[in-house]
Amino acid sequence: WISDASVVCVKPTAENRITLSPIQTGKGTLLAVVPLSATRALVMESRHPVGMDSKLPTSGVLVYIVDTRVESAKGPIKVLGEFTNQTMSDVLLGVGEYLEASGWVVSVTRNEVWGNEFAIFP
Numbered sequence: 001w002i003s004d005a006s007v008v009c010v011k012p013t014a015e016n017r018i019t020l021s022p023i024q025t026g027k028g029t030l031l032a033v034v035p036l037s038a039t040r041a042l043v044m045e046s047r048h049p050v051g052m053d054s055k056l057p058t059s060g061v062l063v064y065i066v067d068t069r070v071e072s073a074k075g076p077i078k079v080l081g082e083f084t085n086q087t088m089s090d091v092l093l094g095v096g097e098y099l100e101a102s103g104w105v106v107s108v109t110r111n112e113v114w115g116n117e118f119a120i121f122p
Contacts, residue, residue: 008033010033018117019115019117020044021114022047022050024047024050030046040102042064042101057089059116060093060111060116061106062088063081065102093118094111095111
């Protein structure tokens with residue numbers, strides 16, 4: 001449901017700056033993907049309180065690992081971050097927040113109505 005043109009593949013350079021549109025808009029760059037292996041990837045998306053996420057109290061960057069070796073029913077997607085209230089808003093990264101995962105650091109630099117900007121580097 002997301003076209004190839006809406007996905008940016010992150011290159012292993014010193015630092016990448018990426019701007020994502022809210023995934024709910026279906027327009028612009030919607031996903032950033034870091035290939036970790038032939039079957040694993042680190043994925044980032046911008047989530048905002050619109051559409052199916054209209055009840056979110058905030059917006060931010062969602063970070064997760066996809067492992068295609070894991071069967072669908074067994075959880076091939078692992079959301080990263082600390083769940084305190086067991087809601088997605090717990091794990092959305094806001095401006096100034098960062099997360100380290102699989103040798104990469106994701107750091108959010110802007111949170112606007114049009115989307116999120118973040119830096120990602122090894």
